[in-house]
Amino acid sequence: MLEPISVSMESLNLGTLAPMLVAIAGGLGILIIDLIKKDLDKTLYVMLSILILVVDLGAVFGQRIGDRGFFDVMLIDGIAVLSQIVILAASMLFIPLALTSRRFHEFSYPEFFALFLFMVAGFQFMVASDNLILIFVGLETASLALYTLIALHNRERSFEAAIKYFVMGALAAGFYVMGAMIFYALTGSVELYKIAEVLKAGDFANMTILLVGVSFMIAALGFKLSMVPFHTWTPDVYEGASATLAGYMSVVPKIAGFVVAMRIFGFLIQSDVVWVRDVLYAAVVITMTLANIMALVQHDVKRMLAFSSISHAGFVMAAIMIGTTQANSALFLYWIMFLFTNLGAFAMLWVSRHKDKVWHDRFDHPYEKFSGMIQIKPVGAVIMALFMLSLAGVPPFSLFWGKLYVMSAAVNSDYIVLALIMAINSAISVYYYLKLIVYMFLKDPTQNEGTIYEQNTSKPLQTIIGFSAFMTVFAVVAVEPILEIITTYVQASGF
Amino acid sequence: METYLYTALFAPLVGSLFAALFADKPKNLVTGIATSTLLFVSWISSVVLLLHVAHGEEVHVKLMDWIHAGGLVIPFGFIVDQVTATMMFVVTTVSAVVHVYSIGYMDHDKSFNRFFAWLSAFVFSMMVLVMSDNFAGLFIGWEGVGLCSWALIGFWYHKESASWAANEAFIMNRIADLGMLIGIFLIYWNFGSLQYDVVFEQVADKDHGLLMMVTAFLFIGAMGKSAQFPLHTWLADAMEGPTPVSALIHAATMVTAGVYLVIRANPLYSVVPEVSLFVASLGAFVAMFAASMALVNRDLKRIIAYSTLSQLGYMFVAAGVGAYWVALFHLMTHAFFKALLFLGAGNVMHAMDDELDIFKMGGLAKKMQWTMILMTIASVALAGIYPFAGFFSKDKILEAAFATDHYVLWTILWITAGLTAFYSFRLVMLVFFGEERYKIFGYHPHEAYRFMLWAMAPLAVLAVIAGFFEHSFVHMIEHVLPVEEHHISTFTFWTLIIVTQAIALGGIGFAVWKYSKGGFSKKWEETFIYQLLFNQYYIPKIYDEYICKPYGELSRIFWKDLDLKIVDATVDFIATTIYKSGMVSRVVQSGNLSNMLRWMGVGLLILLLAAIFYSPVR
Amino acid sequence: MITLSHYLILSAILFSIGLVGVYRRKNLLLLLFSTEILLNAVNIGFAAISKFYGDLTGQMFAFFIVAVAASEVAVGLGLMIVWYKRRGTLDIDSMQSMHG
Amino acid sequence: MFEAIAFYLFSAVTIAMFTITVMSKNALYAMSALAAGMIMISGFFFLLDADFLGVVQIIVYTGAVMALYAFGMMFFDTTREVKENIRAPKLVFLLSGMTALLLVIAFVAPIVSDHIEALYPMVEGVQNPQAVGVVLFTKYLVPFEVAAVMLLVAMIAGIILAGKKMDESLTLKIDDEFQEKGAQ
């Protein structure tokens, strides 16, 4: 017979769970409100969601760094807190984008907001644990919610996108569990710190099997982080999803993925498993480059941005590969900078969302659409150009500082060739960002009706875009404080 | 004295700027008169300075700093010593005359004002050239006269040939200027300064090879300005400019700048006999070479131009054999009679509606008596017949060549003297005497304005009497230039004079005899020698065929084939390759889910392969 | 004697069979079957390791995998239903509107 | 000995069943084979002393999932032969075959480690479901709850997606409603 188990509440450390519980409770609350009274306006849900996220964020700030909770399943280290902050901030920026002046199918569902909150909770679990099981479950929760959110846009394209994403996600899940199984087989544990301990104690015997496991993990996370050749879903899904969700997808799931990748590969790299480093090096370079050159030939701005975000992800993966504190801090800095810019860029597309495909029978946002925008909507054009320049890494806009820091991290760890490759890739990438600027500024308008660029606009959207633009332009002022916080957090979690 | 110096220097500049104010306005007589007056002022100042320095004094002033970088200090400094004063006298005299003459000559030209602006600007540049106390200042003037020469040769810019000739002159000069510039760099880095006095002081301490380099490079500069072989072609083409310009620039002053440079730098040249010998030999060669071309040419002005070339050769011989003062003396006398000759030619051209072919003239003496007289005086002086100015200076050159044992040079010069006499009188005969062929072509010649003739008079006088100032000149010049006593016996001395006079007179006689009888037969014109000479030894053609055209062709190849098709195409190729590889890798993105899943499989497989077969050392 | 390796190899083989299905199937429903095979293959591995190490964690993992598989079926079927309603087919080749 | 026989037997059957699942043209066969394979797998679980897992496997898979699939098949009308245009089948087998080969190569080598310690050891004499229950409701309570949320998500997703409202798109179909009510 088993001994009775006595558990003290303190040892459970329920505080570690608080943020996710807030999100889940919030989601459930929304569902209940819907049950009680139908046909409530979406503005209510949007505001509720924001409030819930604010409380969630408060709870995150309330967490003590370095805590483990609930039988050590939860791990609240620096990067967990940091990434949760990023996730929540991005979510808060995302949710008001629902307040468009046009009516969209998905926002009429209260379930949309509930799912959204569950998804956030899923991501939070993902980053706040080093238990492969919890990571897996969190990941799946978030993913399943995300598939649904994509499909809710209710266009043929969005279903197609959701199905593609879903099927590939299922395969990736298979890879993930296979990888986890191999780790478990090798170490008898599914907790990363324990795995690391055992492997180190055994001095990495069974290297081949370990590497096979790592391969599966790279494949699984590569799918999440859209690394070549596991990236194929990205452009299609971004195209199919609504612009705003695409922007969200390009930021939040990835930051969660980065944290997991950091946890899984971090210890391997730190214990000098050269194979991981080399393979990631190759993967990073291929991802950056291939995504870049494919982005060159796109006709649609949204697809271009999709490829560009693949490339950016590759860029940032380099930081994980480098693995120093500076590199890991750089990752977060980069991604925070990327958050504002990319979300802003997608929001610009969202604002110009229109019903009919006027310019192209396939694309919603072909380059031609933006032809001569400077003459019709100068402010919009300038803001869009700012985002493009920032993405291209033109100083002093936000992403430049991220790039600078990542490249510096590469240089400081003697990856000068990598830094050069990054530089060349940045140079290549300029072409396609520039292409949009060229269309907006240098070509003549194809039509004179200015409203198409603001079909969808509303005060909240303008506010968010303005905020993103502001952050993009004056990022330099924010870099130092952000960097300070990031470095403290990252250092605290030993990366 | 400083006031005089600055007056002499800046009066032409003031005139030039004044005239330039009216440059695009219709003709305004005031510009002509004002510039002439100012030049007259300049002339007076020059004369005062000449008289001042004649007793061995010098005027040396520093206006201001110009360039000052690192160790290089170049001031705007001016010096008037005996050489400078002589040059100033020559320059201002001839230019004053030419200015007055031009008022008449350019009477009907609509760019009258512009002409005077440039002409005075030229005088200013020339003054800077001769008065500067350092090589950089000399170079300013050097380039300045080049610029003005360019503008004046191409004065009638609507004529294709004129603008072509202008550019040719400028570019030829630039080639030489590069040599000079290098010479200046050499001087700077080795002497530490560009001031004449500082440089010449140190000559004794310097390496011989270095001095050879310096003098050689400086001489390259001189060759361009003085149109020595092989940079001589521009001078004949420069005759496209208005005739007063030819008189002033391409006979009296600018082209002698090269000689001036060698004279000025005599402390350098006198210690490097190798280069000096080269200078002399080239001079002798050019003297004969140019004279030979003058023999058969049909173009009034070109003949005189070749004769100028030939005389410049004489001057270089003098400078080369160390008789710097003789070179300067010949420079002076030559300026007078050659300017006179050109101005006379100007009268003829005016009379003949700018016709230049001497075979279309003849018998003009009746219509243009005074011009005929003036030109004959000039020709006689050119031929070097006693007691005209040319005799004194030219004879000294031959004497110097003989006395320094350069017998070959002497022989060449001696023969050239005969040729000179011949072609001068060929010209006189064909233009002024014999059959009145101009009637066939329907010209109505007339004498030039009276004041133009009066303007020429001072030159005529000087062409006649200048030679008699030889002794006072020597007396003055020995303060700065070495004047050596030649140790030749009286007998030899007289023999030389007689022999020279004989060949000159012979040349004249032959010309008069031959052309009073109607000249050479047509057959002569078909001979190879005639063709060779007539086509200027085919040198312009060679330059055109083997330098200009290939240069143009090469430029085009560089542009079209190299720059566009290789350099630029490489850049574009890189760009398009990247773009195309984008197109190719697009295939990955087929949009078919099955393919996408398979790509994931491929990725996994690659990773597994790496896991099992790639094992780097930990 | 059946060792852990036996189970693992079995797991690998089943996993590969699942992969065959995933790569091969054009019908979404049948494709979904194949993903089930993937997960189940891994489950065997977990159970086996659990047994051989005498540790329950593997069974836990397997349990959660089952849960995930079930959820995926729900969502997957939902998506397929929507698609089928629209297009009347579940063939992958009908989903090629986005490419390039 | 029994273990070996059972292992090989089950293995053979499972492999066969799953092969049918992935290869068969008949959807019904495929599904039946899948169900059979699942049951075989639960056999493995029992074999491996994971009784609880075996039961779950049968209930969840064979009971719930298969039922779902069956309904799905009826809805999709794929009970008969499915036409599939399979391109480059060789590539499929090459990819999977190679993967299998590599995995097998990796797994053939025995795993040697002295540092493995069981965190949640199976205790002699304790029934498997009981032990599982203890671990599940202590250590894995959080994942368990998250899994509950996940199932909730899946449920909501299934309901919304399959629901009637998805049949028509507000944005596409009704032009009047394109403008948000009262927004402008």
Add this chain to the structure above:
Amino acid sequence: MDHILSVLVFFPAIAGLLGFVVSKESIRAYGLSVAAIEFLLSLWLWFSFDGSYPGFQFVEVLPLIPSFGINYYLGVDGISLFIVVLSTFITLVGMIALSVEKDLKNMIISLLFLEMTMVGVFVSLDAIVFYVFWELSLVPMLYIIGAWGGNLRIYAAIKFFLYTFAGSLIMLVGMLVMAYLYHEATGVWSFSITEWHRLILPENYQIWLFIAFFIGLAIKVPMFPFHTWLPYAHGQAPTIGSVILAAVLLKMGTYGLVRLPLPMFPDASVYMIFPVAILSLIMIIYTAMVAYAQEDMKQVIAYSSISHMGVIVLGTFAMNPEGITGSVFFMLSHGIVSGALFMLVGVIYDRRHTKLMSEFGGLAHVMPRYGTIMGIMVMASVGLPLTMSFVGEFLSLAGFYQVSHTMTILAGTSIILGAVYMLSLYKKSFFGEVTKEENKNLKDLDGKESMALWTLVLVTVWLGVYPKPVLEPINTSVESLVSFMHKKAITKEAKEVIKPKVIEREAE
């Protein structure tokens, strides 16, 4: 006024932002007044500058990212002072002569932003701040070329942007490596250029870093074989674009050479003299020949710019005060002269909408004032004494003569070849008879054009005759720079080549 540099940098940008509010009709006056104020400010800077002090003046430091050693660090010395003045001056003159009608407001705002970046590049002493302005300058230029240019404008604009951007990214990597090495040596992060100057590196490090910096700068200069973007950019850009591009933007490259690699890597610079000189020679001779083959007036001037930039680079690598002072001065003079030339071509382009030389001929008849100014500028470009260019060219070549005799002779051909293409340009378009009917009634220069151009002529001649007020501060800073390099050099060879003072000046 302590913050005059910040004011200089940001005044145009703020004015540009406010410009959005100004009405279309008054925008020209607005732009002019802003440019004039900016120019006056820069003149004030000049007059309050102490020419006898070689170091940096008006220094401002403000932490930006202190933990990473990035500071907002500005300052000017004799080398940068005049390029700043040149930038504001050219902007003002360009603004006066501006003949754009379409989207005038956008043009003026872009110009003001461009001015900010130009001034910013020349006054920043922090590598990252330098880089920020450096890159940012591409954006308004891209717009100016691309929106107001000729038929191929978009191709040209993108090519310009991409090429320069790619090059400067390599430079950025070099900067990061440099910062890393500095960190290794001192334990402190710093991107301050003056701090970097003090860091002595082993020679092989120097060489690699030199190459990284050089590529970035060389593309901007543009050195052969990275020059092909320039003819397109110039050929397509509107007049004002070409003017600023030639006058100021190209100078960023050569200024960068003097500011960054030379003092940072004296040994590598000496080591690289030969290859760099070869490239410069190719630039000088080859592009001069290409210029001769051109059919388009503007292309001639564009290629001539490349050729002249070759002389500037050569002078920079003379490694003695004469050469470097000369090349800095040549930057200014080339700025003025080529700016004027482009403006002149713009004048005729505005009237005839073609720049082909074959379309013209005899313009001197029709437009005598235009012809005069063109003539002066052609002669200045050819490097006639008493124009600004001569001083610069003379000093650059004189400086380099000390390094290599033969190469200077080859480089000196620039004065010949320059005359060849420039005079043939002048001859083809201005001399001869007026053959085309359209050309017979062309208007001569109007008021604003004359004003802008005569100003430039005046400056050209003034500084050609009396360059002292500019040359002296430059020389002071350059001399201290060279002696610093001499002191810093570690190899024997470099110590020999870098000669702070070769010829003792006479006691005055």
